[in-house]
Amino acid sequence: xxxxxxxxxxxxxxxxxxxxxxxxxxxxxxxxxxxxxxxxxxxxxxxxxxxxxxxxxxxxxxxxxxxxxxxxxxxxxxxxxxxxxxxxxxxxxxxxxxxxxxxxxxxxxxxxxxxxxxxxxxxxxxxxxxxxxxxxxxxx
Amino acid sequence: xxxxxxxxxxxxxxxxxxxxxxxxxxxxxxxxxxxxxxxxxxxxxxxxxxxxxxxxxxxxxxxxxxxxxxxxxxxxxxxxxxxxxxxxxxxxxxxxxxxxxxxxxxxxxxxxxxxxxxxxxxxxxxxxxxxxxxxxxxxx
DNA sequence: TCGAATAGGGATGAATTTATCCCTATAGCT
DNA sequence: AGCTATAGGGATAAATTCATCCCTATTCGA
Numbered sequence: 507x508x509x510x511x512x513x514x515x516x517x518x519x520x521x522x523x524x525x526x527x528x529x530x531x532x533x534x535x536x537x538x539x540x541x542x543x544x545x546x547x548x549x550x551x552x553x554x555x556x557x558x559x560x561x562x563x564x565x566x567x568x569x570x571x572x573x574x575x576x577x578x579x580x581x582x583x584x585x586x587x588x589x590x591x592x593x594x595x596x597x598x599x600x601x602x603x604x605x606x607x608x609x610x611x612x613x614x615x616x617x618x619x620x621x622x623x624x625x626x627x628x629x630x631x632x633x634x635x636x637x638x639x640x641x642x643x644x645x646x
Numbered sequence: 647x648x649x650x651x652x653x654x655x656x657x658x659x660x661x662x663x664x665x666x667x668x669x670x671x672x673x674x675x676x677x678x679x680x681x682x683x684x685x686x687x688x689x690x691x692x693x694x695x696x697x698x699x700x701x702x703x704x705x706x707x708x709x710x711x712x713x714x715x716x717x718x719x720x721x722x723x724x725x726x727x728x729x730x731x732x733x734x735x736x737x738x739x740x741x742x743x744x745x746x747x748x749x750x751x752x753x754x755x756x757x758x759x760x761x762x763x764x765x766x767x768x769x770x771x772x773x774x775x776x777x778x779x780x781x782x783x784x785x786x
Numbered sequence: 787t788c789g790a791a792t793a794g795g796g797a798t799g800a801a802t803t804t805a806t807c808c809c810t811a812t813a814g815c816t
Numbered sequence: 817a818g819c820t821a822t823a824g825g826g827a828t829a830a831a832t833t834c835a836t837c838c839c840t841a842t843t844c845g846a
Contacts, residue, residue: 509766511831512805514759515695519748520673520741522755530834533660546793555655560834562794570762572754582842583792593754600747601660604740608659614712614733615662619654622710626649651801652834670804686823700804702824722812723822 523597526571529564531556533601536590539574540598544587573597663737666711669704671696673741676730679714680738684727713737 515521527533531553538552550561565588568574573594579585590598608615655661667673671693678692690701705728708714713734719725730738748755 508832510763514763516756516759518745519750519752519755520677520745521748522752522759523744523748524673525759526755533664537660547791557835558793559795559836563834567762570765571758578793581792583844584794584842586793593751596751597747600740600744603743604663605658605660607737607740608661608663610659611733611736612659612662615659615666616656618711619656619662619665622707623650623654625710648802668803687821697805698823699806699825703804718823721822723814723820724812724824726823 526568526573527597529567531560531564532568535561535564535568536573536594536598537601537605539588539590540595544589546586546588549588568594666708666713667737669707671700671704672708675701675704675708676713676734676738677741677745679728679730680735684729686726686728689728708734 514525516525534553535549538549543549543552546558546561546565549565550556550558553561556564565574565576569576569588572591574588575591577587577589579587654665656665674693675689678689683689683692686698686701686705689705690696690698693701696704705714705716709716709728712731714728715731717727717729719727
């Protein structure tokens with residue numbers, strides 16, 4: 507494991523939320539569990555870019571933060587299910603609100619993000635920011 | 647500058663919001679500008695833990711993302727002011743909502759976060775997680 | 787018998803973010 | 817003359833996060 511060398515800033519509610527939601531895949535994981543994808547293998551199929559290793563680590567953190575519970579079925583092949591706690595459920599409306607704001611401003615966000623990324627690599631000519639597919643993980 | 651080697655995941659609104667809000671100090675910076683702290687020096691006094699270097703970088707990103715505008719006064723000593731754009735203003739209610747949720751669940755969040763941090767360093771005996779001060783940057 | 791699916795995790799390397807250090811410049815004040 | 821406040825940024829180090837590689841184990845089905 508890696509050991510933190512600096513203490514987290516925990517001055518206010520915003521900082522606290524940041525701690526539990528910070529992580530490349532955390533919000534997505536919460537959302538997909540909310541959608542009924544309870545097993546790690548299901549989650550991984552929903553989020554192909556995350557590796558099993560990292561998925562496990564982030565699920566463990568969500569569990570430590572009491573956002574999800576882990577249930578191990580003593581069967582073979584192994585079966586594990588994660589579910590949102592009531593605490594975890596209570597943050598779903600916020601995730602929904604953020605996602606909606608993002609969807610509403612999707613074009614503008616996409617434009618400014620890609621423009622910024624492009625500005626970071628002026629000479630190296632990055633070839634990948636032309637057209638990123640437009641998919642929504644939230645139900646329409 | 648550092649050049650990104652992997653493309654960002656931009657599948658849905660959530661991902662897009664993540665791009666513009668990701669950054670250790672971004673949300674705080676937006677909030678304090680919203681509170682009327684427009685000059686870099688003011689912001690730095692409000693957020694002592696951020697260095698001027700990093701503050702500049704994150705302000706530049708917020709500017710690229712059209713969340714804030716930068717106004718340079720041609721005076722000396724230099725004077726610069728950042729203001730929220732309408733776009734930036736439109737995300738403030740979400741920040742407020744997240745902060746409120748965090749404030750409401752402050753005790754629980756603080757407990758689980760510190761418990762998790764402690765679990766990462768079992769043997770090394772971290773000495774710093776006893777009592778982090780409880781301050782709110784949002785007006786009461 | 788061999789491979790796929792299931793879940794997990796140690797060791798290590800790569801990528802990314804954040805921090806540190808050290809410069810530039812000018813006006814006003816002591 | 818020297819100090820402070822103002823704003824900015826290059827080069828580099830440190831911290832942190834994320835990815836890759838490679839193992840363990842069992843049951844079922846081809």
